Amino acid sequence: xxxxxxxxxxxxxxxxxxxxxxxxxxxxxxxxxxxxxxxxxxxxxxxxxxxxxxxxxxxxxxxxxxxxxxxxxxxxxxxxxxxxxxxxxxxxxxxxxxxxxxxxxxxxxxxxxxxxxxxxxxxxxxxxxxxxxxxxxxxxxxxxxxxxxxxxxxxxxxxxxxxxxxxxxxxxxxxxxxxxxxxxxxxxxxxxxxxxxxxxxxxxxxxxxxxxxxxxxxxxxxxxxxxxxxxxxxxxxxxxxxxxxxxxxxxxxxxx
Amino acid sequence: xxxxxxxxxxxxxxxxxxxxxxxxxxxxxxxxxxxxxxxxxxxxxxxxxxxxxxxxxxxxxxxxxxxxxxxxxxxxxxxxxxxxxxxxxxxxxxxxxxxxxxxxxxxxxxxxxxxxxxxxxxxxxxxxxxxxxxxxxxxxxxxxxxxxxxxxxxxxxxxxxxxxxxxxxxxxxxxxxxxxxxxxxxxxxxxxxxxxxxxxxxxxxxxxxxxxxxxxxxxxxxxxxxxxxxxxxxxxxxxxxxxxxxxxxxxxxxxxxxxxxxxxxxxxxxxxxxxxxxxxxx
Amino acid sequence: xxxxxxxxxxxxxxxxxxxxxxxxxxxxxxxxxxxxxxxxxxxxxxxxxxxxxxxxxxxxxxxxxxxxxxxxxxxxxxxxxxxxxxxxxxxxxxxxxxxxxxxxxxxxxxxxxxxxxxxxxxxxxxxxxxxxxxxxxxxxxxxxxxxxxxxxxxxxxxxxxxxxxxxxxxxxxxxxxxxxxxxxxxxxxxxxxxxxxxxxxxxxxxxxxxxxxxxxxxxxxxxxxxxxxxxxxxxxxxxxxxxxxxxxxxxxxxxxxxxxxxxxxxxxxxxxxxxxxxxxxxxxxxxxxxxxxxxxxxxxxxxxxxxxxxxxxxxxxxxxxxxxxxxxxxxxxxxxxxxxxxxxxxxxxxxxxxxxxxxxxxxxxxxxxxxxxxxxxxxxxxxxxxxxxxxxxxxxxxxxxxxxxxxxxxxxxxxxxxxxxxxxxxxxxxxx
Numbered sequence: 017x018x019x020x021x022x023x024x025x026x027x028x029x030x031x032x033x034x035x036x037x038x039x040x041x042x043x044x045x046x047x048x049x050x051x052x053x054x055x056x057x058x059x060x061x062x063x064x065x066x067x068x069x070x071x072x073x074x075x076x077x078x079x080x081x082x083x084x085x086x087x088x089x090x091x092x093x094x095x096x097x098x099x100x101x102x103x104x105x106x107x108x109x110x111x112x113x114x115x116x117x118x119x120x121x122x123x124x125x126x127x128x129x130x131x132x133x134x135x136x137x138x139x140x141x142x143x144x145x146x147x148x149x150x151x152x153x154x155x156x157x158x159x160x161x162x163x164x165x166x167x168x169x170x171x172x173x174x175x176x177x178x179x180x181x182x183x184x185x186x187x188x189x190x191x192x193x194x195x196x197x198x199x200x201x202x203x204x205x206x207x208x209x210x211x212x213x214x215x216x217x218x219x220x221x222x223x224x225x226x227x228x229x230x231x232x233x234x235x236x237x238x239x240x241x242x243x244x245x246x247x248x249x250x251x252x253x254x255x256x257x258x259x260x261x262x263x264x265x266x267x268x269x270x271x272x
Numbered sequence: 273x274x275x276x277x278x279x280x281x282x283x284x285x286x287x288x289x290x291x292x293x294x295x296x297x298x299x300x301x302x303x304x305x306x307x308x309x310x311x312x313x314x315x316x317x318x319x320x321x322x323x324x325x326x327x328x329x330x331x332x333x334x335x336x337x338x339x340x341x342x343x344x345x346x347x348x349x350x351x352x353x354x355x356x357x358x359x360x361x362x363x364x365x366x367x368x369x370x371x372x373x374x375x376x377x378x379x380x381x382x383x384x385x386x387x388x389x390x391x392x393x394x395x396x397x398x399x400x401x402x403x404x405x406x407x408x409x410x411x412x413x414x415x416x417x418x419x420x421x422x423x424x425x426x427x428x429x430x431x432x433x434x435x436x437x438x439x440x441x442x443x444x445x446x447x448x449x450x451x452x453x454x455x456x457x458x459x460x461x462x463x464x465x466x467x468x469x470x471x472x473x474x475x476x477x478x479x480x481x482x483x484x485x486x487x488x489x490x491x492x493x494x495x496x497x498x499x500x501x502x503x504x505x506x507x508x509x510x511x512x513x514x515x516x517x518x519x520x521x522x523x524x525x526x527x528x529x530x531x532x533x534x535x536x537x538x539x540x541x542x543x544x545x546x547x548x549x550x551x552x553x554x
Numbered sequence: 555x556x557x558x559x560x561x562x563x564x565x566x567x568x569x570x571x572x573x574x575x576x577x578x579x580x581x582x583x584x585x586x587x588x589x590x591x592x593x594x595x596x597x598x599x600x601x602x603x604x605x606x607x608x609x610x611x612x613x614x615x616x617x618x619x620x621x622x623x624x625x626x627x628x629x630x631x632x633x634x635x636x637x638x639x640x641x642x643x644x645x646x647x648x649x650x651x652x653x654x655x656x657x658x659x660x661x662x663x664x665x666x667x668x669x670x671x672x673x674x675x676x677x678x679x680x681x682x683x684x685x686x687x688x689x690x691x692x693x694x695x696x697x698x699x700x701x702x703x704x705x706x707x708x709x710x711x712x713x714x715x716x717x718x719x720x721x722x723x724x725x726x727x728x729x730x731x732x733x734x735x736x737x738x739x740x741x742x743x744x745x746x747x748x749x750x751x752x753x754x755x756x757x758x759x760x761x762x763x764x765x766x767x768x769x770x771x772x773x774x775x776x777x778x779x780x781x782x783x784x785x786x787x788x789x790x791x792x793x794x795x796x797x798x799x800x801x802x803x804x805x806x807x808x809x810x811x812x813x814x815x816x817x818x819x820x821x822x823x824x825x826x827x828x829x830x831x832x833x834x835x836x837x838x839x840x841x842x843x844x845x846x847x848x849x850x851x852x853x854x855x856x857x858x859x860x861x862x863x864x865x866x867x868x869x870x871x872x873x874x875x876x877x878x879x880x881x882x883x884x885x886x887x888x889x890x891x892x893x894x895x896x897x898x899x900x901x902x903x904x905x906x907x908x909x910x911x912x913x914x915x916x917x918x919x920x921x922x923x924x925x926x927x928x929x930x931x932x933x934x935x936x937x938x939x940x941x942x943x944x945x946x947x948x949x950x951x952x953x954x955x956x957x958x959x960x961x962x963x964x965x966x967x968x969x970x971x972x973x974x975x976x977x978x979x980x981x982x983x984x985x986x
Contacts, residue, residue: 046869050849122491
């Protein structure tokens with residue numbers, strides 16, 4: 017029994033780590049023809065080629081980071097506040113169902129149908145437009161996320177604090193924010209990921225002008241050269257892994 | 273408690289709902305030939321055409337089948353891993369590792385599936401080296417195949433890690449371990465505890481999430497785009513194909529499918545989430 | 555994709571419900587108000603008016619030249635190849651900056667995206683568009699013509715147009731329609747089939763040979779359900795019409811019906827020997843290239859003479875890869891640069907396009923180690939020094955030359971053939 021468990025566990029661990037290792041390996045490979053199990057070339061050629069032919073990979077990375085951070089900040093911030101209005105509303109259930117609509121719809125379809133309005137408003141092709149587009153998905157997400165926070169007991173607690181007196185500002189800054197910090201951080205991470213991985217909507221609203229890293233690297237994933245595709249995948253996956261690591265440490269501490 | 277709900281709700285309405293409604297109305301108008309620069313006037317022809325061809329219904333059924341299979345397999349696998357290995361997974365190392373797959377987006381997952389599972393992929397090469405197959409044509413058909421195996425496998429790859437974490441957390445939060453101990457002390461045996469205590473609690477706590485996941489998979493785009501076949505196609509792929517088609521006069525047909533899909537999803541949302549679910553706050 | 559994080563929330567809320575917090579309202583309301591204002595201001599700044607383009611007098615190049623100085627030009631193009639990107643990023647962008655002070659900005663997007671964007675802008679009544687120059691081929695030109703998405707005519711008035719032979723049917727005629735100066739040719743390409751000369755010493759060049767080939771090597775040939783696949787079908791259709799010119803001229807419904815029926819019969823009879831037994835077809839030719847690279851397919855095909863040189867140098871295709879044309883001919887056409895109907899900077903666009911057609915820019919573009927694209931310039935019209943440079947340019951090592959394919963070229967048939975092939979290939983082959 018213990019032996020079996022050990023085998024299954026090792027298999028699971030390998031299964032989780034293998035994709036990351038395989039992508040990294042593929043990105044350094046070349047001349048890997050069937051049926052060879054190992055590549056004919058292994059080195060830096062692909063990375064060099066992609067990084068030198070792409071001026072502004074750094075700028076793309078920075079703009080992706082900037083946009084994702086902004087979307088995450090706005091989405092989490094406004095979602096936190098407005099989820100309260102909904103949570104305490106008498107028609108709470110109705111509002112929540114409505115919040116689920118944009119959230120359940122396939123983002124590419126939503127983007128295709130919204131494109132007209134972005135063009136009309138002049139938001140297309142601007143980073144603000146991209147932020148707004150991604151925010152439209154992140155905001156309902158965040159509203160739903162924080163519903164659990166504004167529960168019955170929170171409400172009773174609020175009334176209790178008000179009865180006991182004390183400045184509302186103090187309470188917000190010194191009591192609520194520190195206490196909600198955990199959930200806020202988690203939500204921040206989630207909305208960050210929504211933005212980081214977002215492709216369809218960003219490409220459409222950004223008109224190929226706002227070249228987030230995702231937009232740039234997805235081109236390579238779709239093209240014939242899968243070695244470059246693997247580079248693209250690595251660039252996409254590793255930053256969130258790092259963030260996940262940071263986030264997880266936090267989640268872990270909270271859980272146990 | 274005097275918050276300003278009207279103000280908050282207005283904001284929510286503006287940014288959360290108005291875009292959704294606007295998108296739906298625009299798609300509806302386009303599908304009826306009311307807007308569109310090549311429009312030849314109001315017409316039900318596009319609706320007629322789409323509904324008649326049967327492709328829409330086929331796509332719905334196909335999407336539902338793949339999404340449903342994906343969720344069921346993911347849940348089963350996740351249950352097996354999270355409950356079977358529960359004590360080991362609580363270890364710090366594992367609870368970190370389990371989160372890693374969440375950083376893989378659908379596009380990367382499908383790319384990976386092709387590289388690993390296709391006939392000339394990594395696993396096929398290994399099978400060849402090991403002498404299991406002699407020609408690459410003998411390797412099983414998993415990518416762009418008629419049964420959507422590649423799509424389902426990739427769904428499982430994306431979805432099951434999430435359910436593993438979910439089940440582990442629910443197990444802890446609902447104090448299932450303590451309940452199980454209680455059940456044991458009352459004379460229940462292992463299987464009974466699992467089927468009559470653990471499973472019902474896990475399912476009742478995660479039912480909605482499973483349905484939500486089903487709906488997400490139903491509308492997924494990148495995975496079936498890369499791994500699917502040309503007919504039938506999953507809904508999002510079908511919609512985008514119609515919207516980007518070469519014959520510009522037929523683009524309204526794409527909006528017909530988009531409207532139909534949106535309406536079905538909205539009705540599903542109403543059915544699933546409207547029912548008052550009594551939230552238990554312990 | 556966001557599936558994995560979208561619902562991730564629910565699990566994390568599970569254990570947070572237990573915590574309860576006191577909360578107060580007025581500071582929250584203030585925060586709420588501020589963030590609302592912040593959001594609105596943010597989006598308002600993006601909505602400010604843009605300038606629209608002034609009228610251009612094409613006969614006065616000096617004024618175009620001065621109007622274009624120190625402006626920004628947006629160029630929407632396909633960006634999936636490092637070789638192409640390198641040409642743009644390390645040659646074109648710095649050169650136009652140096653010569654004209656123009657900031658050339660690249661937007662990613664090809665055919666369908668360009669059409670979608672311009673249709674959307676038309677629909678929304680946007681006078682000052684997102685892009686100035688678009689890189690298109692015949693299919694997109696046909697679509698853009700339907701929606702009047704291009705500005706012109708301009709091509710023949712460009713100073714460097716003197717080196718271009720617009721009478722050449724492969725340049726001046728696009729999909730059986732005269733370009734009439736609405737787009738300027740940028741590259742010249744022929745459709746070619748790709749094979750590995752070691753694995754397949756004698757590749758099929760006719761339908762009969764293909765028939766024998768798929769039966770002896772089942773599963774190694776397919777037709778992509780995109781423009782490349784349709785171009786292959788055109789070659790087959792022309793062969794069934796029994797001459798390279800059989801599809802020339804305006805669309806002929808009866809001819810199409812007769813030939814297409816034969817074609818679908820032929821394909822349906824042979825598709826059990828195709829890739830996946832003909833039960834499905836790859837969506838894009840890039841997928842075919844991938845499968846050729848990994849050995850799953852023995853034949854691939856595409857424009858740019860098969861795009862072989864580049865892919866061998868990248869280590870994607872084996873060095874024994876070669877290309878060839880169908881015996882009855884494969885489609886030979888050009889790709890073009892157009893100016894959008896609502897381009898905010900026409901002068902800048904003209905300046906950049908003119909430079910892209912200069913002997914210097916075209917010579918660099920021809921570099922076999924770089925973008926490796928055939929020039930659209932007529933070598934005999936060039937000044938002596940440039941003619942020599944073009945003639946002395948390094949030849950391809952792996953891919954076929956344009957000269958070797960030229961005897962086997964056919965003109966792009968009328969666009970209706972493409973429309974019908976797309977529709978009927980789905981109806982009579984894929985869904986059957």
